[in-house]
Amino acid sequence: xxxxxxxxxxxxxxxxxxxxxxxxxxxxxxxxxxxxxxxxxxxxxxxxxxxxxxxxxxxxxxxxxxxxxxxxxxxxxxxxxxxxxxxxxxxxxxxxxxxxxxxxxxxxxxxxxxxxxxxxxxxxxxxxxxxxxxxxxxxxx
Amino acid sequence: xxxxxxxxxxxxxxxxxxxxxxxxxxxxxxxxxxxxxxxxxxxxxxxxxxxxxxxxxxxxxxxxxxxxxxxxxxxxxxxxxxxxxxxxxxxxxxxxxxxxxxxxxxxxxxxxxxxxxxxxxxxxxxxxxxxxxxxxxxxxx
Amino acid sequence: xxxxxxxxxxxxxxxxxxxxxxxxxxxxxxxxxxxxxxxxxxxxxxxxxxxxxxxxxxxxxxxxxxxxxxxxxxxxxxxxxxxxxxxxxxxxxxxxxxxxxxxxxxxxxxxxxxxxxxxxxxxxxxxxxxxxxxxxxxxxx
Amino acid sequence: xxxxxxxxxxxxxxxxxxxxxxxxxxxxxxxxxxxxxxxxxxxxxxxxxxxxxxxxxxxxxxxxxxxxxxxxxxxxxxxxxxxxxxxxxxxxxxxxxxxxxxxxxxxxxxxxxxxxxxxxxxxxxxxxxxxxxxxxxxxxx
Numbered sequence: 001x002x003x004x005x006x007x008x009x010x011x012x013x014x015x016x017x018x019x020x021x022x023x024x025x026x027x028x029x030x031x032x033x034x035x036x037x038x039x040x041x042x043x044x045x046x047x048x049x050x051x052x053x054x055x056x057x058x059x060x061x062x063x064x065x066x067x068x069x070x071x072x073x074x075x076x077x078x079x080x081x082x083x084x085x086x087x088x089x090x091x092x093x094x095x096x097x098x099x100x101x102x103x104x105x106x107x108x109x110x111x112x113x114x115x116x117x118x119x120x121x122x123x124x125x126x127x128x129x130x131x132x133x134x135x136x137x138x139x140x141x
Numbered sequence: 142x143x144x145x146x147x148x149x150x151x152x153x154x155x156x157x158x159x160x161x162x163x164x165x166x167x168x169x170x171x172x173x174x175x176x177x178x179x180x181x182x183x184x185x186x187x188x189x190x191x192x193x194x195x196x197x198x199x200x201x202x203x204x205x206x207x208x209x210x211x212x213x214x215x216x217x218x219x220x221x222x223x224x225x226x227x228x229x230x231x232x233x234x235x236x237x238x239x240x241x242x243x244x245x246x247x248x249x250x251x252x253x254x255x256x257x258x259x260x261x262x263x264x265x266x267x268x269x270x271x272x273x274x275x276x277x278x279x280x281x282x
Numbered sequence: 283x284x285x286x287x288x289x290x291x292x293x294x295x296x297x298x299x300x301x302x303x304x305x306x307x308x309x310x311x312x313x314x315x316x317x318x319x320x321x322x323x324x325x326x327x328x329x330x331x332x333x334x335x336x337x338x339x340x341x342x343x344x345x346x347x348x349x350x351x352x353x354x355x356x357x358x359x360x361x362x363x364x365x366x367x368x369x370x371x372x373x374x375x376x377x378x379x380x381x382x383x384x385x386x387x388x389x390x391x392x393x394x395x396x397x398x399x400x401x402x403x404x405x406x407x408x409x410x411x412x413x414x415x416x417x418x419x420x421x422x423x
Numbered sequence: 424x425x426x427x428x429x430x431x432x433x434x435x436x437x438x439x440x441x442x443x444x445x446x447x448x449x450x451x452x453x454x455x456x457x458x459x460x461x462x463x464x465x466x467x468x469x470x471x472x473x474x475x476x477x478x479x480x481x482x483x484x485x486x487x488x489x490x491x492x493x494x495x496x497x498x499x500x501x502x503x504x505x506x507x508x509x510x511x512x513x514x515x516x517x518x519x520x521x522x523x524x525x526x527x528x529x530x531x532x533x534x535x536x537x538x539x540x541x542x543x544x545x546x547x548x549x550x551x552x553x554x555x556x557x558x559x560x561x562x563x564x
Binding site for chain 4: 304
């Protein structure tokens with residue numbers, strides 16, 4: 001589904017100097033129909049109680065899904081816009097890294113839908129997210 | 142609804158050294174039933190296209206709602222946990238600040254629900270969020 | 283915002299013989315920027331415990347928002363499609379009617395967003411919903 | 424995970440005379456960690472354009488998840504309450520039946536989370552839902 005020669009390193013270059021690098025988000029794997037990225041659990045991604053901030057989880061989820069849609073659209077004719085995201089926070093993370101795995105569950109003409117699961121280093125579920133990306137046609141010249 | 146002498150400065154002290162200060166989130170106003178905070182739109186809160194990252198919006202929204210619940214619970218007997226958040230991204234922000242206004246729309250015994258509206262400096266709606274906070278009883282000693 | 287001469291009776295005629303009438307949903311008021319409809323709480327809209335089924339609440343909410351978008355689009359050139367809906371169930375209803383009030387909170391070129399509040403006869407909040415409607419251009423002839 | 428001798432017929436008896444039977448919802452299968460139910464696509468479950476109403480989809484989803492939680496809690500000590508539901512409507516159904524498959528993706532002490540996929544007879548995805556159920560302790564006597 002994704003371009004043949006695309007590597008995680010390429011995605012990490014695109015995200016240089018944005019929220020992604022500011023939070024330490026790093027793409028680690030591009031699979032058949034999924035993308036993985038990890039994020040450190042540290043003061044800068046935590047809330048005052050010392051556990052991963054839910055907003056950091058959602059940032060990781062939205063980064064994975066919107067990057068995933070961006071790399072599969074026809075960029076000459078289309079653009080991809082994050083429209084809606086929702087997340088259930090079901091576990092906590094205190095240290096190390098969390099890993100998000102985003103799977104494209106619907107690839108329509110006008111919308112993409114991604115499921116993103118975020119897990120801690122013990123592989124316990126931290127957050128369960130769904131992102132709706134709208135695919136807009138660029139006005140033809 | 143909120144403690145009488147509580148000021149935004151107090152909330153900003155609590156969030157020192159967390160995701161909130163890392164993103165530049167600053168509480169600015171505590172009203173009768175709402176809380177406001179602002180966040181800068183800059184490279185560190187943006188996505189590769191140069192506009193505010195949806196995850197940063199959600200981070201602002203969840204920070205406002207979960208802080209709001211934290212300050213109204215009986216901390217000796219209860220704790221507050223962010224359970225679910227959802228956001229519609231309807232506008233974009235390129236520069237300056239966005240401001241989030243969180244309003245407690247349901248204050249139940251076991252859940253709080255916050256509506257959070259995020260607007261740019263032209264007062265245009267950027268994101269519309271809803272956060273569910275679960276109120277857990279601490280085990281009595 | 284809505285067509286001048288439009289009445290709730292007109293909306294009730296459109297919904298004859300659909301889920302809306304099957305659940306007893308009846309439009310009651312068209313305001314400046316909102317639409318109201320009511321639904322009976324009875325066995326046919328309840329779950330086994332005898333209280334209003336959350337799915338009935340969502341049916342009421344989606345009926346209000348999608349009808350509202352339908353009546354304001356340019357039907358020759360556009361169509362309206364319900365894309366995403368979410369609901370927090372915060373109260374219960376046992377008898378009588380619940381009333382849903384849908385307010386259009388974002389009217390964009392490609393999406394409409396509706397907030398729908400559902401309240402019981404004691405005016406207590408039962409469900410809080412948000413519906414995203416996608417506005418599609420019909421292919422020009 | 425589910426009680427050993429439990430059959431779909433048993434679930435259908437519990438839902439007699441409620442929204443479930445009013446919409447024609449029928450439980451069809453209880454698997455290792457999932458439950459399936461089907462619902463007819465007919466005038467009474469459709470919107471004015473003649474396709475399945477999104478509210479009917481959500482009713483099916485919430486019926487599956489809340490029934491699923493109800494049968495696994497300790498009913499003497501706990502009760503299960505639908506707290507939040509969200510749905511992406513990605514396809515349409517015009518006739519025949521749709522089938523919902525609900526999978527318990529998180530079984531916590533205080534919350535259950537269900538993913539529910541609804542598909543039409545061509546096995547195409549119609550709606551993708553997530554339900555949060557809150558598990559409340561009954562006051563001990």
